[in-house]
Amino acid sequence: MSVHSLHAFLRPQALPTVFCPGCGNGLVAGAILRALARAQVDLKKAVFVAGIGCAAWIPSPHFLADSLHVAHGRAIPTALGIKLRRPELQVIVVGGDGDIAGIGGNHLLHAARRNADLLVIMVNNLVYAMTGGQVGPTTPHGLPTSTTPYGNPEYPLDVAGVVAAAGANYVARWTTAHLGPLEQSLLKALGQEGFRFVEVVSPCPARVGGRLAMAPVEAMKWLQAHSKPLGQAGPEEIALGEYVERTRPGLLRALQRVVHG
Numbered sequence: 729m730s731v732h733s734l735h736a737f738l739r740p741q742a743l744p745t746v747f748c749p750g751c752g753n754g755l756v757a758g759a760i761l762r763a764l765a766r767a768q769v770d771l772k773k774a775v776f777v778a779g780i781g782c783a784a785w786i787p788s789p790h791f792l793a794d795s796l797h798v799a800h801g802r803a804i805p806t807a808l809g810i811k812l813r814r815p816e817l818q819v820i821v822v823g824g825d826g827d828i829a830g831i832g833g834n835h836l837l838h839a840a841r842r843n844a845d846l847l848v849i850m851v852n853n854l855v856y857a858m859t860g861g862q863v864g865p866t867t868p869h870g871l872p873t874s875t876t877p878y879g880n881p882e883y884p885l886d887v888a889g890v891v892a893a894a895g896a897n898y899v900a901r902w903t904t905a906h907l908g909p910l911e912q913s914l915l916k917a918l919g920q921e922g923f924r925f926v927e928v929v930s931p932c933p934a935r936v937g938g939r940l941a942m943a944p945v946e947a948m949k950w951l952q953a954h955s956k957p958l959g960q961a962g963p964e965e966i967a968l969g970e971y972v973e974r975t976r977p978g979l980l981r982a983l984q985r986v987v988h989g
């Protein structure tokens with residue numbers, strides 16, 4: 729897919745992008761749009777819901793589609809309300825690790841448990857980037873951040889693992905250095921029902937790379953060097969791959985069975 733064909737999916741007034749140079753969010757945006765194009769999703773029949781944060785800016789202002797910015801952490805319940813009222817729409821949540829797994833963590837857990845018919849894409853840049861790079865639920869142990877300058881004393885949550893255990897139909901994790909499998913995964917997730925969760929580990933040159941004196945290209949090399957397939961990754965490495973793929977009825981179909989028998 730050429731770059732120019734993706735322009736049909738972008739709001740001209742949103743370009744050039746609001747993201748910092750070298751930010752991974754642009755790569756995630758490209759992967760989402762290529763997957764939507766390959767799945768032949770009509771953007772008029774798609775709704776994006778985002779909370780607050782840098783990653784939450786991926787759909788709006790960039791995508792030429794209906795999108796909502798809601799309170800920090802509340803994208804999933806808002807998206808579920810839309811999906812239940814308008815089941816024919818493809819409802820997609822995009823947000824950061826703080827938004828989705830921190831303040832919105834309880835919504836995430838229960839949407840996965842209920843197998844709610846949503847695609848949730850979580851951009852994990854390891855910190856609360858928009859507000860200054862504070863430590864968050866996915867910050868690796870030992871990583872210095874603005875609020876843990878001597879290194880994070882806590883341990884991170886394996887968000888993909890938790891969502892898979894909670895009952896989601898589809899869960900995968902990739903990084904922005906693995907765009908081919910990421911796009912393929914999003915394409916697969918778009919064609920399924922129930923709760924689908926794709927985590928993307930992504931560089932934040934402004935809030936993480938700068939503190940580590942790591943240029944964006946070095947961050948991409950770091951992501952490649954520190955990622956391993958699921959089952960082979962050590963505790964300090966990023967586990968990549970599909971955590972789960974189930975075909976259980978999504979929440980909508982389960983509710984329809986109750987109503988229509």
Ligand SMILES: Cc1ncc(C[n+]2csc(CCOP(=O)(O)OP(=O)(O)O)c2C)c(N)n1
Pocket residue numbers: 780781782783784799800823824825826827828851853855856857858859864
């Ligand atoms: C209820 C509420 N609490 C806190 C904030 C401040 N806030 C805005 S963005 C943000 C961090 C977002 O981090 P993340 O979701 O990881 O996105 P990133 O910026 O890293 O992409 C916070 C704490 C807010 N807007 N609303």
Ligand code: SF4
Pocket residue numbers: 746747748750751752753782783853857858931932933934935
């Ligand atoms: S602060 Fe980080 S995540 Fe936010 S736009 Fe800049 S590089 Fe990207």
Ligand SMILES: [Mg+2]
Pocket residue numbers: 824825826851852853854855856857
């Ligand atoms: Mg973040």
